[in-house]
Amino acid sequence: MSTLRYDVLGFGNAIVDVIARADDDFLVKHGMHKGGMALIDEARAEAIYEAMGPAVEISGGSAANTIAGVASFGARAGFVGKVRNDPLGQVFAHDIRAAGVDFDTPPAADGPSTARSYILVTPDGQRTMNTYLGAAQNLSIDDIHAETIASAAITYLEGYLWDPQNAKDAFLEAAAIAHDAHRLVALTLSDAFCVDRWREEFLGLMRAKTVDILFANEAELHSLYQTGDFDTALAALRQDASLAVVTRSEKGCVVVEREETVAVPAFPVDRVVDTTGAGDLFAAGFLFGVARGAEAAQAARLGALAAAEVIQHLGARPEASLKALAQENGLMP
Amino acid sequence: MSTLRYDVLGFGNAIVDVIARADDDFLVKHGMHKGGMALIDEARAEAIYEAMGPAVEISGGSAANTIAGVASFGARAGFVGKVRNDPLGQVFAHDIRAAGVDFDTPPAADGPSTARSYILVTPDGQRTMNTYLGAAQNLSIDDIHAETIASAAITYLEGYLWDPQNAKDAFLEAAAIAHDAHRLVALTLSDAFCVDRWREEFLGLMRAKTVDILFANEAELHSLYQTGDFDTALAALRQDASLAVVTRSEKGCVVVEREETVAVPAFPVDRVVDTTGAGDLFAAGFLFGVARGAEAAQAARLGALAAAEVIQHLGARPEASLKALAQENGLMP
Numbered sequence: 001m002s003t004l005r006y007d008v009l010g011f012g013n014a015i016v017d018v019i020a021r022a023d024d025d026f027l028v029k030h031g032m033h034k035g036g037m038a039l040i041d042e043a044r045a046e047a048i049y050e051a052m053g054p055a056v057e058i059s060g061g062s063a064a065n066t067i068a069g070v071a072s073f074g075a076r077a078g079f080v081g082k083v084r085n086d087p088l089g090q091v092f093a094h095d096i097r098a099a100g101v102d103f104d105t106p107p108a109a110d111g112p113s114t115a116r117s118y119i120l121v122t123p124d125g126q127r128t129m130n131t132y133l134g135a136a137q138n139l140s141i142d143d144i145h146a147e148t149i150a151s152a153a154i155t156y157l158e159g160y161l162w163d164p165q166n167a168k169d170a171f172l173e174a175a176a177i178a179h180d181a182h183r184l185v186a187l188t189l190s191d192a193f194c195v196d197r198w199r200e201e202f203l204g205l206m207r208a209k210t211v212d213i214l215f216a217n218e219a220e221l222h223s224l225y226q227t228g229d230f231d232t233a234l235a236a237l238r239q240d241a242s243l244a245v246v247t248r249s250e251k252g253c254v255v256v257e258r259e260e261t262v263a264v265p266a267f268p269v270d271r272v273v274d275t276t277g278a279g280d281l282f283a284a285g286f287l288f289g290v291a292r293g294a295e296a297a298q299a300a301r302l303g304a305l306a307a308a309e310v311i312q313h314l315g316a317r318p319e320a321s322l323k324a325l326a327q328e329n330g331l332m333p
Numbered sequence: 334m335s336t337l338r339y340d341v342l343g344f345g346n347a348i349v350d351v352i353a354r355a356d357d358d359f360l361v362k363h364g365m366h367k368g369g370m371a372l373i374d375e376a377r378a379e380a381i382y383e384a385m386g387p388a389v390e391i392s393g394g395s396a397a398n399t400i401a402g403v404a405s406f407g408a409r410a411g412f413v414g415k416v417r418n419d420p421l422g423q424v425f426a427h428d429i430r431a432a433g434v435d436f437d438t439p440p441a442a443d444g445p446s447t448a449r450s451y452i453l454v455t456p457d458g459q460r461t462m463n464t465y466l467g468a469a470q471n472l473s474i475d476d477i478h479a480e481t482i483a484s485a486a487i488t489y490l491e492g493y494l495w496d497p498q499n500a501k502d503a504f505l506e507a508a509a510i511a512h513d514a515h516r517l518v519a520l521t522l523s524d525a526f527c528v529d530r531w532r533e534e535f536l537g538l539m540r541a542k543t544v545d546i547l548f549a550n551e552a553e554l555h556s557l558y559q560t561g562d563f564d565t566a567l568a569a570l571r572q573d574a575s576l577a578v579v580t581r582s583e584k585g586c587v588v589v590e591r592e593e594t595v596a597v598p599a600f601p602v603d604r605v606v607d608t609t610g611a612g613d614l615f616a617a618g619f620l621f622g623v624a625r626g627a628e629a630a631q632a633a634r635l636g637a638l639a640a641a642e643v644i645q646h647l648g649a650r651p652e653a654s655l656k657a658l659a660q661e662n663g664l665m666p
Contacts, residue, residue, distance in 0.1 A: 020431075056648065094382060098353075
């Protein structure tokens with residue numbers, strides 16, 4: 001087994017978020033499903049941008065947010081994802097490196113521009129995402145380095161990578177390398193619509209034990225098992241997953257292991273500003289905890305703490321040091 | 334006199350802000366003057382960006398922020414400034430148009446890239462700016478349209494335009510056209526260091542009555558008259574300016590007309606998050622009030638309200654409708 005270089009190495013779409021406030025009427029008028037993520041082409045990206053209000057640009061991407069969170073706990077973290085060598089690609093690379101994350105994937109010299117997600121934040125704090133994948137979909141097997149993966153305690157993959165065929169191939173290759181090196185592989189289901197597109201393949205990954213740790217929110221879990229009943233879905237999950245966490249917003253989360261199910265409450269917050277990144281940051285805390293040998297319930301508490309930090313401000317990456325927050329709350333020495 | 338098309342038409346540097354948090358040590362280490370604005374070249378821009386933490390990109394520019402604020406009061410507003418036709422230029426154009434502002438200055442097809450200001454926000458809420466002017470310095474007399482200026486009740490100019498020679502020429506031409514059409518010309522002194530660079534020329538503009546309305550903060554006023562004594566500076570200002578407002582942060586502002594001086598208190602705020610844009614937004618409220626025929630003290634109250642909104646969140650443009658806020662506070666019908 002090679003030397004441990006990373007606590008967590010993440011693979012994901014490298015995306016810059018373009019965030020604006022909008023009312024519910026705007027979503028209806030533009031045919032958007034509130035709270036979901038829709039993949040859009042360049043023409044629709046331009047039409048949405050034209051129609052939306054003044055925006056803020058901030059680096060995003062689900063797994064990238066998670067990895068920035070892992071680094072904020074003081075852990076060693078790396079990210080693999082594809083940008084174009086354009087100004088927004090430079091923004092993405094700057095921000096993730098400035099967060100303390102190793103990011104060495106070479107940018108594309110030509111082809112589509114860096115991925116953007118046009119995110120509308122409604123007054124209730126929910127976010128509705130419209131993602132133009134651009135350069136991110138060209139993440140490929142050439143961007144996979146076996147030695148790096150073998151040196152990470154956990155390799156973390158986002159379900160969104162299942163959409164572009166090249167990225168899917170890279171995903172499977174990375175998972176195989178990790179397991180060959182006796183490391184753990186974690187997956188987030190990303191989005192209920194993503195699950196709907198790839199249900200059978202995701203279930204196949206779980207049953208084949210390609211995935212050791214699974215993250216899902218309630219909507220994703222219901223989509224996975226095509227049931228509206230939480231307990232039915234949870235029972236099915238217990239059969240398929242080695243270790244899984246189902247996040248339930250203000251109701252906290254449920255950690256599912258074969259033998260036991262543990263509910264962990266959400267961390268109290270003063271005011272929800274923007275829920276973008278809540279699931280991503282929960283995963284950050286949980287993965288950090290597991291990588292450092294914490295029990296699942298303790299890891300879930302670290303996840304709840306990180307999620308609470310990120311929903312109290314605009315943007316999907318932590319502004320405060322999660323390490324300091326965890327220490328203040330007695331969750332880390 | 335032509336038909337009134339705009340309440341306020343602003344000329345300024347078209348800049349995208351790149352905002353990050355930093356501690357005081359960072360400023361010292363990089364030789365920055367806290368609270369000031371330094372002009373930097375491309376090499377220093379790259380070095381600062383490399384060193385600074387994860388950032389947020391958001392459209393800025395002093396006069397552009399002011400004009401976005403004017404539009405937020407429900408007024409008719411236009412902006413003139415130069416971007417390059419690159420992704421950050423598109424961001425600037427989108428954001429100011431989405432704020433309800435007319436922006437028709439054609440982007441540069443080549444030459445330096447869109448201007449950026451690297452802004453470090455310290456824990457005390459102060460901002461320290463490092464501005465790479467790029468394409469903005471190529472604003473020129475060709476971008477001036479006499480008919481548009483003649484159709485604006487107030488033409489508003491930022492002192493920063495005095496730095497690039499082309500923009501200075503455009504500034505003087507715009508002021509001349511406005512006065513020929515019997516409109517008002519307003520100027521902000523922008524920054525104490527800017528005043529230090531152009532003291533005699535700014536005093537000349539005031540004494541020649543090229544400027545009808547002057548905005549300054551305390552540091553700029555002290556720099557203008559090279560005195561540390563507020564009352565001495567104020568007495569000098571009374572001689573030179575037709576109408577001037579001196580903003581004093583939490584102490585409110587002082588409106589100076591030849592005959593009288595009126596102090597108007599600051600608007601109370603719960604929590605200062607980021608003072609970026611406070612002066613810009615004060616100018617927005619004041620100019621809106623004057624354009625709509627309010628007395629100076631009443632216009633200053635509108636300014637204080639707008640400044641209070643913008644310092645309670647990150648970024649230098651209003652997030653809430655200033656019209657609605659003014660109505661809630663009984664400052665507008």
